[in-house]
Amino acid sequence: MKSIRNVAIIAHVDHGKTTLVDKILHEAKLFRSNQQINELILDNNDLERERGITILSKNVSVTYKDVKINIIDTPGHADFGGEVERVLKMADGVILLVDAFEGPMPQTRFVLSKALSLGLKPIVVVNKVDKENCRPDEVHEAVFDLMFNLEATEEQLEFETLYGSSKNGWMSHDYKQPTDTITPLLDTILEKIPAAPQPEGIPQFQITSLDYSSFVGRIAIGRVYQGSLKEGDFMGLCKSDGTVKKVRIKELHVFEGLGKLRAEEVKAGDICAVTGIEDFEIGDTLTDFENPEEMPRIAIDEPTMNMLFTINNSPFFGKEGKFVTSRHIRDRLFKETEKNLALRVQEGESEDKFIVFGRGILHLAVLIETMRREGYELQVGQPQVIYREIDGQRCEPIEQLVIDLPEEVSGKAIELVSQRKGEMKVMEPKGDMVHLEFEIPSRGLIGLRNNVLTATGGEAVMNHRFKSYEPYKGEIPERSSGSIISMEQGPCTAYALDKLQDRGIFFVEPGDVLYNGQVIGEHSKGSDIVVNVQKGKKLTNVRAAGSDKEAKLAPKKVFSLEEALEYIQKDEYVEITPQTIRLRKIILDENQRKRAAAKI
The missing domain is CATH 3.40.50.300 (P-loop containing nucleotide triphosphate hydrolases)
Structure with missing residues (x-):
């Protein structure tokens, strides 16, 4: 051996x-x-x-x-x-x-x-x-x-x-x-490194991760802690509710190089993959059915954030994606939960809405990015943190945030984090940089990276990790700027954009085809503004001096998927298709938006 x-x-x-x-x-x-x-x-x-x-x-x-x-x-x-x-x-x-x-x-x-x-x-x-x-x-x-x-x-x-x-x-x-x-x-x-112990006795195999194959279904991966597993044996699967279910091992594979190798028997100390077991969870123990010996269960991190996923119902739906219906999105999300353990999916108030729970914006963005590459079209709402009731108090997830940046711009970063209820715990020099540590509510991190990178000229390095649930820290101010919204459908013109440049920053450029209700820019004031960027210049046969100057436009602001998720407000969606990421208002028609706002 x-x-x-x-x-x-x-x-x-x-x-x-x-x-x-x-x-x-x-x-x-x-x-x-x-x-x-x-x-x-x-x-x-x-x-x-x-x-x-x-x-x-x-x-x-x-x-x-x-x-x-x-x-x-x-x-x-x-x-x-x-x-x-x-x-x-x-x-x-x-x-x-x-x-x-x-x-x-x-x-x-x-x-x-x-x-x-x-x-x-x-x-x-x-x-x-x-x-x-x-x-x-x-x-x-x-x-x-x-x-x-x-x-x-x-x-x-x-x-x-x-x-x-x-x-x-x-x-x-x-x-x-x-x-x-x-x-x-x-x-x-x-x-x-100590050699893996190889104790004899009643077999114990704990499932620590899983794989999925469309041929054999879910595959349990883990380590054999005691005894040995053999192909074709009947075993007991110890579940979280205390029951022991009888299962049969169909195939065993050990890891060899980059691939897997079929094995008839796997002894204690080795890591292997087991196929043929149905309905298992992480932390379940595979052991003898007659004399089960269960191992201590593994705790799995709870999700801290959720997001609404829904079908794409914008005027441009179905132009780029292959999978656009709610059935496609439902099947894909539930398939993901089979191997992505920190993810939970819950049905929404209507059959085309799903609430997806995850560990953070990056965790959910990776799922969305994978789906769009597979040809899915969907829309997602603003990320929301998950609150909990602990000892009668409303608690929220708190993260530990670490920022390393040059000393001359550290003041701006500290100010931005403090505005979002961040508390500074450590400030110390690290070479020619300053090392800052904060404790900040998870919701305070949404949109923070953009602001800190802008304020520090891109020189800040930010990292954060979940710390614990702590009592609610109070209101955090929302994004201070409003949205610039398209009034018409059709391609936007350089002439119209040039005339509106003093209103804010645009996310579109001449020639982009837009629809009514699409968010096309950030307004420099706090309110939303609806503009017509489709109108062209009225042409006459009279030439006037100076009227033919070329439009000089600032380059458009381009969002990555995470940035778009962090940017949107409560009444906005990110529309995601295989080729484009657009921001839009949930209610596209301006009059209906005003009526809905009046009801609140």
Whole structure:
């Protein structure tokens, strides 16, 4: 029986985690010498590649010196925190990867605290030591301080540190002496990470994540903690309500390289995928049906935000998308809940409306972006935070917000966060930057990133993570500017836009085809304004001096999907089609809007 090491990789977004896994796979000679492969092998979803973030945790395994190493890639972004905790349950040790310039970041802290509390042994890798201005020694100190503050044990504090550059494919115990290989890291894993225990006894397999295949349905992924699983065996599935259901294992697969390998039997200590079980949840235990031994359940993060999803009913519906009906959207959303665990879907007041609950705007934006790429058309409303009643008090989600920015613009950022009920907890220098930490209500974060980046000339780096539910902090002022709304349907003209430039910033340019009720700009005053941008210049046969000057237009403001979701007001929707993102009023007709406003 091969010895097994189960190791999870923890890192902040963009510190080089997925690149490091690439290099380990190369080192283990998983690919033929003539095989063409891409970079970032694990980020196999287009969105992950574009955004440069890992969204879903994944498993790969390599064999090194006859030891099987299961590598578990974890998401670094707090909106996907639900993934992280469960994944760490499968590991016996963690590799903490930190950037040699940036040092440990807030999300690193979040995942590391979970790993330390589970008693996992860390190995620290200080990555990107080939970058200019890097400070490996200071970063090493910062990691030690962080672990100390997170109440790591004596044993955990005696961690091994390696330095290197994943991109250039080397690791070393001393950054002043680069090597040309990544093997020092693999040797350290074998030496420092304990081998997975392989106890005999009644089988115990806990489901920590799941996959979905259109051929076999839902696939349970987890670790065998005790005994062994065999193909074709009848087992007991311990459910959350205390019942034990009889199920049969159809197929077993272990992770081998980047793929899966069919196995007749999987012994304790290994990670595997089980097909053939129906109706299971995360945290369920697969064990003996006659003498069930259930494992402690895993808690899953509750959603903190919800958003209304509805069909696209704008005048331009169905022009670009393949899937436009409520049945299409319903099926797609419920299919997503089978593998996206922090997501919940609830039917709305009418059959074409759905309330979707998620962990944050990024979590929901990734789902919307995936749907539009698949050919869906839909509209979504303003994100709303979820309030809870705790001990008779109305409570709301509070986030920990960290901003790193140049000192000369820090005052503006502090002012913007304070206006949104943010409380400053830490302010300290970090190299030539200032490091600020706040506690702020989740609803205060909606639209904040845009404002802070504008006020600081794009130099602020912002990160936030969910902290806890705390008593309601009071009203937060809404967006101070109103909307500019199109009065007619048809293409807008440069002449009309030129005449209206002093009214605000526009999101459209000449030639864009608009409809009545579409939000086409931001009004410089607090009220909404309806304008006609379709009218052209009246032509006469009399030439007047100066009347033919060319229109000089400011470039239009372009929104990303997250920015659009953060920007809209309560009475607006974001219309999303495979090719366009438009903002619009929920009630398109101006007179009906006025009547509705009068009733409120």
